[in-house]
Amino acid sequence: MNALQSTCVNFGIVSLLVAASNTVLAQSEPSALIDQHHCMFCHTNDAPFLAPSFQQISERYRKAPNARVMLENKLRLGGKAHWGDIAMPLPADRGGPITPEDAHTLIIWVLSQ
Ligand code: HEC
Incomplete structure (x- = not known):
């Protein structure tokens, strides 16, 4: 095997590992809460639909100080x-009232998108 081939093989293994760890991260999504409050009725992760996508929201607020608290209250x-x-x-x-703890969980998740 030449150097180029072995680089490609290594790259393939790294991609597989990245794909596997993304799957693990996706499972930490608070899906029961998201279902209960119908978030995906208007939002999607990556495509603006009836509302900005969670990726757009994350992009806008991730680095803004105090944004997390503002969004939880909102x-x-x-x-x-x-x-x-x-x-x-x-x-x-x-879906009904949201407790401060649930709002926190949801916003942390949105800002991780
Ligand atoms: C009935 C439709 C609808 C549902 C259901 C909904 N949203 Fe939204 N959401 C919107 C709209 C429309 C906006 C844009 C509002 C604006 O301009 O600030 C928005 C904005 C947001 C924002 C950004 C707010 C800001 O000030 O920039 C966050 C965060 C958010 N939604 C999270 C959620 C979460 C989490 C849920 C589930 C608990 C949810 N949304 C459910 C319609 C919805």
Whole structure:
């Protein structure tokens, strides 16, 4: 095997490892909460649909100080629109009230997208 071939083989193994670790990360998604509050009714991970995608939201806020707390409060209590004219509906109109702990879990997950 020449150097180029062995580099390709190594690269293949690294890609497999990366794919495997992505699968593990995906399982830590709080899917019960996401289902309960119908987040995916309006959002997707990567494509803007009725609402900004979670990747867009993460891109915008990941490095902003205090954004996490602001978003957790907004998820529970509502607030004015930051993306367009349509604000996110209140929890009562989605899946019911969200506890501070659940809001925290959800926003940590959104910001990890
Ligand atoms: C009925 C549709 C709908 C549902 C259900 C919904 N969202 Fe949203 N969401 C929106 C819209 C529309 C926006 C854009 C609002 C804006 O301009 O700030 C938004 C914005 C957001 C933002 C960014 C807020 C900001 O201030 O920039 C976050 C974070 C978010 N949603 C998380 C969630 C999570 C987590 C859930 C599930 C608990 C959820 N959304 C369920 C419609 C929805």
